[in-house]
Amino acid sequence: MNAADTGFMIISSALVMLMVPGLALFYGGLVQRRNVLSSTMHSFVLLGIASVVWAVIGYSIAFGDDIGGLVGNLKYALLSGVGMEVKTDADTIPHVVFMVFQCMFACLTPALISGAYAERIRFKSMALFSLLWLLIVYCPLAHWVWGGGWLAGLGALDFAGGAVVHMSSGAAALACAHVLGPRMALAHGDTAPHNLPLTVLGAGLLWFGWFGFNAGSALAASPLAGNALATTQMATAAAMLGWLLVESRHSGKPTTLGAASGALAGLVAITPAAGFVTPQAALFIGFIGGVVCYGGVVLKRKLGYDDALDVVGIHGVGGTWGALATGLFASLAVNPAGADGLFQGNPGQLGVQAVSVAATWIFSYGASRVILAAIGVVSPVRASEDEEALGLDITGHNENAYRLY
Amino acid sequence: MKKVEIIIRHSRFNAVKDALVALGVHGMTISDVKGFGRQKGHKEIYRGAELNVEFVPKIKMEIVLEQELVDKVIAAVREAACSGSVGDGKIFVGSVENVVRIRTGESGRAAV
DSSP: OOHHHHHHHHHHHHHHHHHHHHHHHHHHHHSOGGGHHHHHHHHHTHHHHHHHHIIIIIHHHHHSSEETTTEEOSTTGGGTTOSSSBSSTTOOSBHHHHHHHHHHHHHHHHHHHHHHHTTTBOHHHHHHHHHHHIIIIIHHHHHHHHSSOHHHHHTOOOSSOIIIIIIHHHHHHHHHHHHHOOOGGGGGTOOOOSOHHHHHHHHHHHHHHHHHHHHGGGOSSSHHHHHHHHHHHHHHHHHHHHHHHHHHHHHSSOOHHHHHHHHHHHHHHHTTTTTTSOHHHHHHHHHHHHHHHHHHHHHHHHHTOOOTTOHIIIIIHHHHHHHHHHHHHOOTTTOTTSOOOGGGTOTHHHHHHHHHHHHHHHHHHHHHHHHHHHHHHHSOSBOOHHHHHHOHHHHHHSOOSSOOO | OEEEEEEEOGGGHHHHHHHHHHTTOOOOEEEEEEEOSSSOOEEEEETTEEEEEOOEEEEEEEEEEOGGGHHHHHHHHHHHHOOSSTTOEEEEEEEOOOOBOTTTOOBGGGGO
């Protein structure tokens, strides 16, 4: 047990928690004014739903003893045996702190998906989808990568959740966009963000919280956490500039939304690599991340699905680039517990990363389609035309975000 | 009694208001409005997607006054609000049947 590590991980957990309301602001500013509370709820309520799911059974599925490389057993169900002692002799923090740190990831990840179904999903369907998705997709995937499952066995590197958090939510977002269909407002171009200052503030809080997300994934107040801190900052900065540069050339002006989106793209791209690459490599990973995510967002309109707030373009594309970039730039000099990448003379790592990319996309997309189809049998996933036109704030929650008097 | 509705650019609002007050207009109601006429809207771009915004923000001022003042008001508004470009706005003049001051119950010209 180590006091510095424990203190650092408690603070990191709190930082990651702040990303959820940060995401609520980020998405809330992007939707129409009639849907801002509904979008805020899509993130904020998951602090409730996901935490309870995590305590009851989720944590155990992800981090219980391995069953066939696929899931954990139920030894930690209802947090039994998750106490103030270390989980294993190699750990330096209380088991319960590790559980809460991971719990915050489980709260954030389904909230990321909400950008795809924003402005047209029924709240009940959203809650049910998130609950099932956590149990069927997130917890097993966390086990595959971090809980001693088959991807970990293969040697796939994912420092803070490029596959578990970002690719998985991006793939689920694509499934939601395919199943739900486009927003009615899209047909008459009525989809401009209603409050971009909220979005920028949200992006800033995400950036702030991400230091806990990435540096905290070192699980210790260690030099490696410091490296993750530096890679996070540099990748995010470079990605913001990369996005703004390509945006200026493509559509004329650098935009505020572009600066916020580019920063987020950089945060996503560096997530799997943060503890395996140098800050110099992070500059490159971030810059390219900003460029490819801008491309991913533009591509959406060519492919014709309405991923309302660009979860696929940013988290799906950025997470995929980050996972592959980890296979290019990873270095044992940075993290002896990791691996060398292609540029350190180990091309095999890139292949392993590609397997983790394919597995994550196929599993999360396929399972999400099945979950949505199952919910659809019981009740409509999508709000009615009237509900969508009036806005989900008033029809879904009996509330109004902005009152005239 | 006449009701005059004046739709103008935001940039000309203070000049128009001052001109009306100088003429003796002692009350008005204003609102932020959006509309379009001959002036085209503008283009907004979000994450590379162009949106054409047809409705342009304007200010609407509503005043009720006596018949004799109407021509002076129109002239003053035109002088203060005219930039010579498309989008300067419009003035609508209509008749008002009656006006009632809620506090005293006065009606007609006394209530204006």
